[in-house]
Amino acid sequence: MKLFIMTILNGLTLAALYFLVASGFTLVFGVMRNVNLAHGSLFLLGAYVGFDVAEATGSWVLGAAGGFVAIAILGLLLQVCIFRFMEGQDLRQTLVTIGISIILADVMLAVWGGVTYQFEIPDALYGVTRLPIIKVYTTYRLFILLIAVVIGLALWLFLDKTRVGMMIRAGVDDRDMLAATGVNVHRVFAIVFTIGAGLAGFAGVVGGSALSIAPGEDLRYLLASLVVVIVGGMGSVGGAALGALLIGLAEQFGLAYSPTYGVVYTFIIMVLTLAFRPQGLLGRRA
Amino acid sequence: MKKALGVLIICAALAVSLCLPVTSQADGVIKIGAMATLEGPFAVLGQDGMRGVKLALQQWNYTVAGKKIKLYTMSTDATPDSATRAARKLVEQDKVDIVIGPLSGSEGIAVKDYAHTQPQVTFFNGISAAQDTTLRNPAPNFFRFTGDGVQFMAGVGEYVVQVKGYKKIVTVAEDYSFAYTNVMGFLLGYCKAGGKVVKRFWVPVGNKDYSTIVASIPDDIDAIFVALGGSDAVNFLSQYEQAGGDKPMVGGTVTIDQSVLSSKGRRKTYMIGTPSGSAMADNLDTPSWKKFVAEYKAAFPKGFPSPSVFAWGYYVSTVACLTALDKVNGDLSNNHKAFRETLSKIELQTPSGVVRLDENRQAIADMFITEVAERPDGVLYSKVVKVVPQVNQTLGMDRKEFLALGPVGRNNPPCN
Numbered sequence: 001m002k003l004f005i006m007t008i009l010n011g012l013t014l015a016a017l018y019f020l021v022a023s024g025f026t027l028v029f030g031v032m033r034n035v036n037l038a039h040g041s042l043f044l045l046g047a048y049v050g051f052d053v054a055e056a057t058g059s060w061v062l063g064a065a066g067g068f069v070a071i072a073i074l075g076l077l078l079q080v081c082i083f084r085f086m087e088g089q090d091l092r093q094t095l096v097t098i099g100i101s102i103i104l105a106d107v108m109l110a111v112w113g114g115v116t117y118q119f120e121i122p123d124a125l126y127g128v129t130r131l132p133i134i135k136v137y138t139t140y141r142l143f144i145l146l147i148a149v150v151i152g153l154a155l156w157l158f159l160d161k162t163r164v165g166m167m168i169r170a171g172v173d174d175r176d177m178l179a180a181t182g183v184n185v186h187r188v189f190a191i192v193f194t195i196g197a198g199l200a201g202f203a204g205v206v207g208g209s210a211l212s213i214a215p216g217e218d219l220r221y222l223l224a225s226l227v228v229v230i231v232g233g234m235g236s237v238g239g240a241a242l243g244a245l246l247i248g249l250a251e252q253f254g255l256a257y258s259p260t261y262g263v264v265y266t267f268i269i270m271v272l273t274l275a276f277r278p279q280g281l282l283g284r285r286a
Numbered sequence: 287m288k289k290a291l292g293v294l295i296i297c298a299a300l301a302v303s304l305c306l307p308v309t310s311q312a313d314g315v316i317k318i319g320a321m322a323t324l325e326g327p328f329a330v331l332g333q334d335g336m337r338g339v340k341l342a343l344q345q346w347n348y349t350v351a352g353k354k355i356k357l358y359t360m361s362t363d364a365t366p367d368s369a370t371r372a373a374r375k376l377v378e379q380d381k382v383d384i385v386i387g388p389l390s391g392s393e394g395i396a397v398k399d400y401a402h403t404q405p406q407v408t409f410f411n412g413i414s415a416a417q418d419t420t421l422r423n424p425a426p427n428f429f430r431f432t433g434d435g436v437q438f439m440a441g442v443g444e445y446v447v448q449v450k451g452y453k454k455i456v457t458v459a460e461d462y463s464f465a466y467t468n469v470m471g472f473l474l475g476y477c478k479a480g481g482k483v484v485k486r487f488w489v490p491v492g493n494k495d496y497s498t499i500v501a502s503i504p505d506d507i508d509a510i511f512v513a514l515g516g517s518d519a520v521n522f523l524s525q526y527e528q529a530g531g532d533k534p535m536v537g538g539t540v541t542i543d544q545s546v547l548s549s550k551g552r553r554k555t556y557m558i559g560t561p562s563g564s565a566m567a568d569n570l571d572t573p574s575w576k577k578f579v580a581e582y583k584a585a586f587p588k589g590f591p592s593p594s595v596f597a598w599g600y601y602v603s604t605v606a607c608l609t610a611l612d613k614v615n616g617d618l619s620n621n622h623k624a625f626r627e628t629l630s631k632i633e634l635q636t637p638s639g640v641v642r643l644d645e646n647r648q649a650i651a652d653m654f655i656t657e658v659a660e661r662p663d664g665v666l667y668s669k670v671v672k673v674v675p676q677v678n679q680t681l682g683m684d685r686k687e688f689l690a691l692g693p694v695g696r697n698n699p700p701c702n
Contacts, residue, residue, distance in 0.1 A: 006501035114330050255495075259461075
């Protein structure tokens with residue numbers, strides 16, 4: 001019983017982390033049809049930058065903010081300087097993002113080396129929280145869950161209640177029509193890419209504090225967000241949440257109850273989704 | 287016409303491939319290829335391994351018996367196929383005479399299998415320590431001057447039961463051949479001395495999230511045996527501590543190593559006093575060890591406070607290679623015949639004692655039972671508690687009897 005509840009909590013908190021990474025990924029894809037395979041690199045770079053900021057200032061919160069801002073700016077630059085010039089050329093954009101991810105991975109290895117970094121998380125979040133039945137649970141992981149819920153709500157409010165959000169949703173449905181109504185599509189794209197990249201950088205700090213940051217994490221999170229987004233449905237923030245939940249729980253239950261085959265469950269879910277609902281659980285047919 | 291051209295190209299390729307090894311020796315250059323995990327979860331360990339190779343080559347000034355040494359390096363990521371790829375590149379493209387590496391257990395088995403197909407090249411193990419790299423179906427041109435995971439743990443199991451009094455433990459280790467070997471080495475002695483294993487956890491290499499495993503560790507145990515390397519160990523330990531875990535630890539060889547001990551974090555007080563076993567110890571009190579540490583520090587100011595077992599292993603392997611090359615005067619003719627005979631009989635002086643090889647070209651060497659201690663300046667190090675002299679691959683058992691224990695695996699030894 002204790003193990004079961006623990007596993008649910010672990011699954012939920014891992015899902016929260018996956019959601020943070022995948023929400024930006026799915027936003028960008030939904031609006032721009034750009035499969036940004038450099039998303040994992042943005043995550044890792046955000047973590048490194050956040051680590052340096054946190055070291056320099058001694059404040060974890062500033063580190064997280066630094067991760068967000070730095071990667072948001074980088075995202076904006078990528079959109080304005082590179083992706084703008086290859087709009088609508090899906091394959092070329094995808095290849096360029098792979099190129100960027102390879103370059104970034106090597107640059108990061110050169111600057112930060114292969115060492116594993118761990119954040120000093122604030123004392124308030126360090127240690128355990130008392131809970132019924134399972135007695136204690138890591139405070140920081142509960143905090144991630146909270147952050148994911150807050151970010152999820154904020155994204156929902158932003159997309160559902162604001163004018164820019166309306167444009168973004170319209171862009172997801174029909175990009176050409178949106179442009180035809182006189183909206184500056186480029187500005188919408190830039191905003192979406194900035195937010196998406198910023199979220200990846202922020203997730204880097206949050207995730208790096210829960211686990212650790214090291215070379216190779218970029219691919220791990222890229223793969224995780226790809227799976228999450230494929231299962232949940234490309235372009236849907238709700239789908240990212242649902243997909244993250246499924247994958248997070250599957251991974252943790254796999255590890256707890258059948259460690260040898262733990263990895264397989266994630267991919268079984270993906271295969272089943274692709275076989276029976278290829279657009280994803282909450283996705284719409286393209 | 288097309289066909290003729292094809293035949294011509296094949297002939298040309300054959301001619302080139304047959305000629306090249308000869309020319310490379312003739313022009314007075316010996317090509318050495320080194321591979322280590324410079325990517326992935328063991329990246330830091332691989333980096334330190336390469337320092338070991340370079341330190342040895344620097345001591346020889348990149349020349350042996352009047353011939354220049356040319357070093358080629360390749361990176362792997364701890365998977366067997368990456369190691370095979372690296373070895374193929376070094377052997378088939380760079381045409382090296384000697385390969386040094388790899389670092390990780392399953393890589394070692396893959397490279398040994400590849401060595402069977404390349405009799406013209408001599409392979410020196412880096413620090414990979416899976417049992418079957420040399421115990422079963424060894425390659426005649428593959429030499430391992432470092433112990434395997436079982437040898438590293440010689441005596442630790444008995445020590446933990448008799449001195450520390452840990453009778454019930456769980457094991458947490460990575461799910462691959464080296465960790466199997468390391469756990470087996472520990473359990474062989476531990477179970478014989480009367481210890482019991484409550485549960486064994488096997489996690490994939492590169493696993494980040496240990497929360498489920500930490501949650502599954504039962505309460506009624508005396509200690510946890512942790513055999514995780516590099517960032518895996520750092521992740522597990524900090525998550526275990528953060529979740530309020532308080533059971534003492536027994537460390538696997540690569541867990542109680544500078545690559546983990548010197549990483550940043552809050553784990554220090556938890557780790558002090560943790561017993562472990564290795565082929566070296568940070569505070570060895572011999573002149574040759576002190577000289578090795580001093581030279582390492584002088585050559586690599588950005589390295590660890592003291593060389594890791596990975597730097598040590600690659601260093602020992604490279605020194606073995608260069609010493610034998612000196613003895614045969616750089617003669618690699620006749621498929622390295624004289625060179626290999628010298629290697630098989632060598633009594634190598636290493637920073638941690640004398641190393642000899644058995645009939646499978648596997649090291650027989652001193653092993654050390656250690657405990658973690660803290661230097662006045664706050665640096666953690668492994669302190670020698672006991673030296674187990676000249677441990678062989680079968681822990682002194684009869685070879686047949688030892689082979690009958692079966693290959694390493696998740697449930698071997700059963701320990702009932």
